[in-house]
Amino acid sequence: MRVSASLDYALRAMVELAAAEPAGRPVKADEIAASQGIPSRFLAQLLAELRRAELVRSGRGYAGGYWLAVSPADITVADIARVIDGPLADVHGLSPELFGPPGVAAPTRELWIAVRAALRSVMEKVTIADLVAGTLPSAVAALLNDPDAWIRRPDPLAAQPGQQDQPGSNRR
Amino acid sequence: MRVSASLDYALRAMVELAAAEPAGRPVKADEIAASQGIPSRFLAQLLAELRRAELVRSGRGYAGGYWLAVSPADITVADIARVIDGPLADVHGLSPELFGPPGVAAPTRELWIAVRAALRSVMEKVTIADLVAGTLPSAVAALLNDPDAWIRRPDPLAAQPGQQDQPGSNRR
DNA sequence: GATAAAGCTGATCTACTTAGTCGGGAATCT
DNA sequence: AGATTCCCGACTAAGTAGATCAGCTTTATC
Numbered sequence: 001m002r003v004s005a006s007l008d009y010a011l012r013a014m015v016e017l018a019a020a021e022p023a024g025r026p027v028k029a030d031e032i033a034a035s036q037g038i039p040s041r042f043l044a045q046l047l048a049e050l051r052r053a054e055l056v057r058s059g060r061g062y063a064g065g066y067w068l069a070v071s072p073a074d075i076t077v078a079d080i081a082r083v084i085d086g087p088l089a090d091v092h093g094l095s096p097e098l099f100g101p102p103g104v105a106a107p108t109r110e111l112w113i114a115v116r117a118a119l120r121s122v123m124e125k126v127t128i129a130d131l132v133a134g135t136l137p138s139a140v141a142a143l144l145n146d147p148d149a150w151i152r153r154p155d156p157l158a159a160q161p162g163q164q165d166q167p168g169s170n171r172r
Numbered sequence: 173m174r175v176s177a178s179l180d181y182a183l184r185a186m187v188e189l190a191a192a193e194p195a196g197r198p199v200k201a202d203e204i205a206a207s208q209g210i211p212s213r214f215l216a217q218l219l220a221e222l223r224r225a226e227l228v229r230s231g232r233g234y235a236g237g238y239w240l241a242v243s244p245a246d247i248t249v250a251d252i253a254r255v256i257d258g259p260l261a262d263v264h265g266l267s268p269e270l271f272g273p274p275g276v277a278a279p280t281r282e283l284w285i286a287v288r289a290a291l292r293s294v295m296e297k298v299t300i301a302d303l304v305a306g307t308l309p310s311a312v313a314a315l316l317n318d319p320d321a322w323i324r325r326p327d328p329l330a331a332q333p334g335q336q337d338q339p340g341s342n343r344r
Numbered sequence: 345g346a347t348a349a350a351g352c353t354g355a356t357c358t359a360c361t362t363a364g365t366c367g368g369g370a371a372t373c374t
Numbered sequence: 375a376g377a378t379t380c381c382c383g384a385c386t387a388a389g390t391a392g393a394t395c396a397g398c399t400t401t402a403t404c
Contacts, residue, residue, distance in 0.1 A: 001173035001291060003284060005264035005363065012277035019276040028379070035275055042364055048381070053328050061372025064379045077283060082328045092177035092392095095324050103207055104191040105184035107306045111249060111298055112175060114312045117321040118290040119173060126283055134279045140286045149289040152267050156225050156254045177392065200350070214393050220352070233401025236350045264363095 001119075009038045010046045010084045011077060011131075017056065018072035018128045026058075026065030046084065053083040072128035081123060088123060089116035173291075181210045182218045182256045183249060183303075189228065190244035190300045198230075198237030218256065225255040244300035253295060260295060261288035 016032045029047055033040035047066050050056045057069045068075070081088060089112065091099040096112040125137045136144070143149055188204045201219055205212035219238050222228045229241045240247070253260060261284065263271040268284040297309045308316070315321055 001261045001287070003261070003263040003287075004361095008264050008273075008280070011280055012273055015277045015280065016275075030379090036277060037274060039364065041366080044380075045364090045382095051380095058380060059372080060370075060378080060380045061374095062378055063373065064371085066380090078325075079328065082325065087325070087327075089173045089175070091175040092180050097322055097324065101180075101184055102209060103188075104304065105187045105208060107303045107308075108180070108183055108187065110308060110316060111294070111303065111312075113321055114294050114298075114308065114315045115173070115175075115291065117315040117318070118294045119287065120321075121315075122283070122286050122290045126286075131279045131283065132276065136279075136282060136286065140283075143286045143289040143293075144282060146289070149285055149292075150269055152269065153250075153254065153259070155259075156251065176390095202350090211393060213395075216351070217393090223351095230351065231401080232349085232351045232399075234349055234403065236401070238351090 004085055006046055007081055007084045009036070009043055010050060010080055012036045012038070013043060013047060013066075014050070014055070014068070014072075014075065014080060014128050015131050017066060017068050018132045020067070024067050026063060026067050028065040031065070049083055050080070055079065055083065068128075072132060075128045076124050077126045077128075077131075078120065078123035088119050176257055178218055179253055179256045181208070181215055182222060182252050184208045184210070185215060185219060185238075186222070186227070186240070186244075186247065186252060186300050187303050189238060189240050190304045192239070196239050198235060198239050200237040203237075221255055222252070227251065227255065240300075244304060247300045248296050249298045249300075249303075250292065250295035260291050 013032050013036065016036060017027055020027045029044045030040050032038065033043045047056060047058070051058050051066070054069050055075060056066045058064070058066045078088060087095065089096055091112050096109065096116050099109055099112065100106075101108050122140050122143070125140055130136055135141070185204050185208065188208060189199055192199045201216045202212050204210065205215045219228060219230070223230050223238070226241050227247060228238045230236070230238045250260060259267065261268055263284050268281065268288050271281055271284065272278070273280050294312050294315070297312055302308055307313070
């Protein structure tokens with residue numbers, strides 16, 4: 001899964017809005033852009049999308065800016081992801097349950113549905129309020145307790161185990 | 173998360189190889205392409221990548237084709253995904269643990285690590301052998317028991333609840 | 345040995361998406 | 375009025391996805 005720059009930016013912007021003091025104060029796009037290091041014109045586009053989806057509201061002029069349209073506890077990461085990036089999971093263009101691989105590959109459909117369910121189990125559970133508080137829901141935090149979750153898997157193409165290349169043995 | 177056509181094709185091809193009778197028989201790329209409805213030239217490219225990653229082996233000529241290099245029980249969906257699409261999760265170009273969002277958005281890092289862990293919990297557990305058998309590991313199958321896993325979420329932009337558009341009320 | 349069947353490689357192509365930028369307009373506050 | 379801020383659509387440059395193609399090498403069969 002690649003998390004797009006847009007989603008990353010939008011999520012961070014939402015966290016900034018939720019963390020703004022006093023609560024509900026309009027925050028300018030440029031303020032967020034500066035504190036989060038986001039290209040400001042680009043951020044403005046994302047905020048406009050969030051406004052059309054009615055996750056934030058906006059006002060113009062001197063005291064203008066953006067603020068959350070609903071309580072941060074009622075906005076999940078999935079809500080933002082769906083506005084910015086579309087459906088959480090699709091199998092090359094199709095929703096997983098519409099996807100019907102033929103023959104012996106049919107069970108791959110269930111696989112993708114399970115993948116979607118796994119994504120939802122994190123993204124629909126974590127709210128903006130959780131992120132501001134820095135405490136994730138216990139079911140999600142449980143995933144992070146495994147130290148293995150924090151380490152990167154090796155690139156499968158680098159340094160094949162067992163047999164290293166020898167001067168004469170051409171893999172080709 | 174979008175599952176690329178390449179990954180879908182590669183996975184289905186691997187399932188076909190694992191399901192081939194008698195076990196270990198070379199299967200031609202065109203056979204797989206025909207039975208799975210995959211553009212055959214494109215599939216050949218994917219199979220070549222899988223071969224370079226040593227997940228399959230190949231032979232040319234009359235009795236040529238592809239076969240699995242290791243037991244289907246030892247190949248996970250994640251293995252294939254990493255060969256075809258690269259890392260399971262990255263946050264606009266960075267591995268989640270290298271990603272360091274500033275200030276108040278810092279906890280979004282843990283979020284993405286949790287997302288990656290959730291993906292791994294499915295993709296590193298399901299093997300090609302599971303898919304051929306049609307029975308997913310119990311932890312994954314548990315996700316599918318919830319009927320909610322099978323239904324699609326509504327598009328957030330379609331048909332806002334509560335207030336419908338009225339002839340005079342311009343949302344702008 | 346000729347021939348046909350298969351895979352191998354690298355180049356190419358088109359359409360789409362991503363990640364931005366830009367200009368001008370409209371609302372709002374001082 | 376003037377400064378500030380958001381609003382909107384157009385534009386662009388680069389990269390990726392999803393193929394397609396030509397020409398080559400390897401291998402088995404006649």
